[in-house]
Amino acid sequence: MANLFDPIQLGDLSLANRIVMAPLTRSRSQGLLPGPLAVEYYRQRASAGLIISEGTQISAEGQGYLDTPGIHTPEQIAAWKKVTDAVHAEGGKIAVQLWHVGRISHQVFQPDGGAPLSSTDRIANGRTFTSEGFVPVSAPRALSSAEIPQVVQQFVHAARCAMEAGFDAIEVHGANGYLLDQFMRDSINDRRDDYGGSIENRARLTVEVMSAIARAIGPGRSGIRLSPVTPVNDAGQDSDAQALFNHVAAQLAPLQLAFVHVIEGHTMGPRDVAPFDYQAMRANFQGPWMVNNGYTREMALQAVAEGRADLVAFGRDFISNPDLVRRLRLNAPLQPLDKATQYGGDARGYTDYPALA
Numbered sequence: 001m002a003n004l005f006d007p008i009q010l011g012d013l014s015l016a017n018r019i020v021m022a023p024l025t026r027s028r029s030q031g032l033l034p035g036p037l038a039v040e041y042y043r044q045r046a047s048a049g050l051i052i053s054e055g056t057q058i059s060a061e062g063q064g065y066l067d068t069p070g071i072h073t074p075e076q077i078a079a080w081k082k083v084t085d086a087v088h089a090e091g092g093k094i095a096v097q098l099w100h101v102g103r104i105s106h107q108v109f110q111p112d113g114g115a116p117l118s119s120t121d122r123i124a125n126g127r128t129f130t131s132e133g134f135v136p137v138s139a140p141r142a143l144s145s146a147e148i149p150q151v152v153q154q155f156v157h158a159a160r161c162a163m164e165a166g167f168d169a170i171e172v173h174g175a176n177g178y179l180l181d182q183f184m185r186d187s188i189n190d191r192r193d194d195y196g197g198s199i200e201n202r203a204r205l206t207v208e209v210m211s212a213i214a215r216a217i218g219p220g221r222s223g224i225r226l227s228p229v230t231p232v233n234d235a236g237q238d239s240d241a242q243a244l245f246n247h248v249a250a251q252l253a254p255l256q257l258a259f260v261h262v263i264e265g266h267t268m269g270p271r272d273v274a275p276f277d278y279q280a281m282r283a284n285f286q287g288p289w290m291v292n293n294g295y296t297r298e299m300a301l302q303a304v305a306e307g308r309a310d311l312v313a314f315g316r317d318f319i320s321n322p323d324l325v326r327r328l329r330l331n332a333p334l335q336p337l338d339k340a341t342q343y344g345g346d347a348r349g350y351t352d353y354p355a356l357a
């Protein structure tokens with residue numbers, strides 16, 4: 001029987017255990033660079049089998065929130081290298097989450113103050129965080145068919161930058177109503193070209209991105225995060241989410257990716273927001289399967305023991321418990337999250353959560 005605390009081979013990566021630190025936006029990257037506090041924050045959490053970094057934009061256009069880091073310039077590569085070196089010095093493994101927000105952005109973040117890019121011209125009913133606080137997102141502009149290869153190239157460029165920065169792997173952010181989700185769901189995508197209409201067409205960009213990245217850096221270092229039914233960021237339910245995500249999983253299967261990471265239910269919310277058969281989706285992929293969303297110790301132990309998942313990603317518990325793996329092993333109490341210090345700010349609520357004595 002598989003055990004949450006046992007090592008696992010994940011593509012090219014040998015992990016010490018099956019407990020993953022989920023990607024967590026912290027909005028503390030001034031100048032779009034992870035700073036010395038980020039080095040300490042990730043170092044403290046290196047006992048995770050795998051750390052997945054906070055969402056990290058692949059290009060200027062990919063940014064949607066204040067003070068989120070990038071991974072597309074030499075300066076950003078150098079800053080992240082300090083993080084990956086620190087995690088490796090502790091014996092840990094770290095992937096970067098490659099993020100393009102699409103229409104969940106504001107013109108203040110866009111080059112020349114332009115419109116954010118999406119699958120559609122329709123504005124999201126959502127908010128983002130800028131230097132002015134929470135504000136409605138800006139109206140997007142639908143990418144032309146001719147512009148789509150540039151988006152794929154931005155993902156590939158960022159994946160190459162990630163390898164230069166010393167990351168062990170990349171996770172493409174295909175979840176939570178951001179760019180790739182804006183293409184996949186028919187509640188958002190209203191295109192009439194090869195990237196809209198049928199499930200095959202709506203999945204095309206996601207599959208092209210993963211194929212191109214796998215070719216560039218190797219499939220065994222490439223994973224993706226998906227969230228079939230989450231409603232966050234004005235991501236309306238797809239008319240047939242099961243068929244859509246079964247198809248996406250089947251298209252990804254031949255690539256031999258390191259993992260698929262699935263958010264079950266409403267991101268950071270109820271797990272039963274809409275019916276969805278995750279095991280049916282998984283049957284189409286067959287490779288390493290990572291699950292997330294509100295898992296307790298008991299649920300995680302059971303999911304791995306029963307073979308419903310190979311790895312379990314913990315998000316907010318990893319913010320407030322840098323030694324989460326040890327606490328889970330000992331069944332020690334977990335420290336609660338201070339929500340007031342979750343986004344932005346300084347060391348408070350970031351690097352000052354104590355480990356067990």
Ligand code: 8OZ
Pocket residue numbers: 025055065175176267
């Ligand atoms: C919280 C705040 C801002 C961004 C996601 C990257 O939901 C995020 C995010 C979460 O995937």
